[in-house]
Amino acid sequence: xxxxxxxxxxxxxxxxxxxxxxxxxxxxxxxxxxxxxxxxxxxxxxxxxxxxxxxxxxxxxxxxxxxxxxxxxxxxxxxxxxxxxxxxxxxxxxxxxxxxxxxxxxxxxxxxxxxxxxxxxxxxxxxxxxxxxxxxxxxxxxxxxxxxxxxxxxx
Amino acid sequence: xxxxxxxxxxxxxxxxxxxxxxxxxxxxxxxxxxxxxxxxxxxxxxxxxxxxxxxxxxxxxxxxxxxxxxxxxxxxxxxxxxxxxxxxxxxxxxxxxxxxxxxxxxxxxxxxxxxxxxxxxxxxxxxxxxxxxxxxxxxxxxxxxxxxxxxxxxxxxxxxxxxxxxxxxxxxxxxxxxxxxxxxxxxxxxxxxxxxxxxxxxxxxxxxxxxxxxxxxxxxxxxxxxxxxxxxxxxxxxxxxxxxxxxxxxxxxxxxxxxxxxxxxxxxxxxxxxxxxxxxxxxxxxxxxxxxxxxxxxxxxx
Numbered sequence: 285x286x287x288x289x290x291x292x293x294x295x296x297x298x299x300x301x302x303x304x305x306x307x308x309x310x311x312x313x314x315x316x317x318x319x320x321x322x323x324x325x326x327x328x329x330x331x332x333x334x335x336x337x338x339x340x341x342x343x344x345x346x347x348x349x350x351x352x353x354x355x356x357x358x359x360x361x362x363x364x365x366x367x368x369x370x371x372x373x374x375x376x377x378x379x380x381x382x383x384x385x386x387x388x389x390x391x392x393x394x395x396x397x398x399x400x401x402x403x404x405x406x407x408x409x410x411x412x413x414x415x416x417x418x419x420x421x422x423x424x425x426x427x428x429x430x431x432x433x434x435x436x437x438x439x
Numbered sequence: 440x441x442x443x444x445x446x447x448x449x450x451x452x453x454x455x456x457x458x459x460x461x462x463x464x465x466x467x468x469x470x471x472x473x474x475x476x477x478x479x480x481x482x483x484x485x486x487x488x489x490x491x492x493x494x495x496x497x498x499x500x501x502x503x504x505x506x507x508x509x510x511x512x513x514x515x516x517x518x519x520x521x522x523x524x525x526x527x528x529x530x531x532x533x534x535x536x537x538x539x540x541x542x543x544x545x546x547x548x549x550x551x552x553x554x555x556x557x558x559x560x561x562x563x564x565x566x567x568x569x570x571x572x573x574x575x576x577x578x579x580x581x582x583x584x585x586x587x588x589x590x591x592x593x594x595x596x597x598x599x600x601x602x603x604x605x606x607x608x609x610x611x612x613x614x615x616x617x618x619x620x621x622x623x624x625x626x627x628x629x630x631x632x633x634x635x636x637x638x639x640x641x642x643x644x645x646x647x648x649x650x651x652x653x654x655x656x657x658x659x660x661x662x663x664x665x666x667x668x669x670x671x672x673x674x675x676x677x678x679x680x681x682x683x684x685x686x687x688x689x690x691x692x693x694x695x696x697x698x699x700x701x702x703x704x705x706x707x708x709x710x711x712x713x714x715x716x717x718x719x720x721x722x723x724x725x726x727x728x729x730x731x732x733x734x735x736x737x738x739x740x741x
Binding site for chain 1 (some may be wrong): 524543544545548563564565
């Protein structure tokens, strides 16, 4: 019974990409980062699904779209546990985890209130580094200041 | 260095710093040479900094260059709402190099990306001020005969002073032993200390100024600003603890020199000025020679 209900919630797609194991609270951020609110493709998303591994999880399905690695790796900032599944003719073609990118452009705001990027129309640029406790932090290429994981604000 | 912007001291290599210091030495011997007569230097001061601007303008003028620019943003099109991008692109039509001071962190890096001509950062917010670091290195080398293996003491506000951070990082290339004297609230940030550790160099931290004087080759004094303290009582407690008086210099080494990025308020008493160990005004003069070396190198005439 449980199994059937689960299948109904997350119906299969013919072609496209399934992004699974997204932390529930990050689903809407992932949608924004990947610009899914501005595309023509069919997008299905779910939050608070039961997950054996994580308790609760979110999931997004995008029909007829495959993402470039640099595109999808952006979501590592909010969903490092996410898995990417590419579907072709209802079959899984490829399954992979997201990787934390070395650099980040555009979609994160610098935490430094005096940074020039917060005053002029400038594309932000960060180098990504990993702290001893495993958290990521972003180094602004303009003002040389670090933005810690908890201070990340998406533009 | 021809046509290369200088935004952060790390944009140039240690070898290039030394080339600049050597060239500055030549300008010190002969500061009036009309080698930049055909050049226009733009000095864009989006916030006032009289000392730095005059030093650059003196350097450029003594080499025969013409100067265009503004002394604060209220007298420029910035007031009308022009973007930094547009100001830089416009001014680059009128000049061969831009010296820029701006209140926002990272503004100089951005300017160097959009500008077709080289940028010299004369201070971007609280971030970088590389020509200060070069003139500090020049002053240390000139007074000590070397940059290597020195005992250098930094005193005062080591937390917020960008000149201190850049100089400490630069000195890590010269096997320096660091003596850091500050109130607990104003200790050197951990990322700068990490830099010292990564280079396997020694540093010692103190809260008392007296202990460090006999050990030092250089005393680098800084101003402690009241607004850095959340609790005004804490400021009152420490404000007199980091003041250098002439009587304190009795046990100092013969070769000791006292440096200060200026402006000084009360952290060095006036009676020190007559002591031959006081070097802060010559230090400011050295800034002119270093900036001459930089302008000539980037414009490709030396």
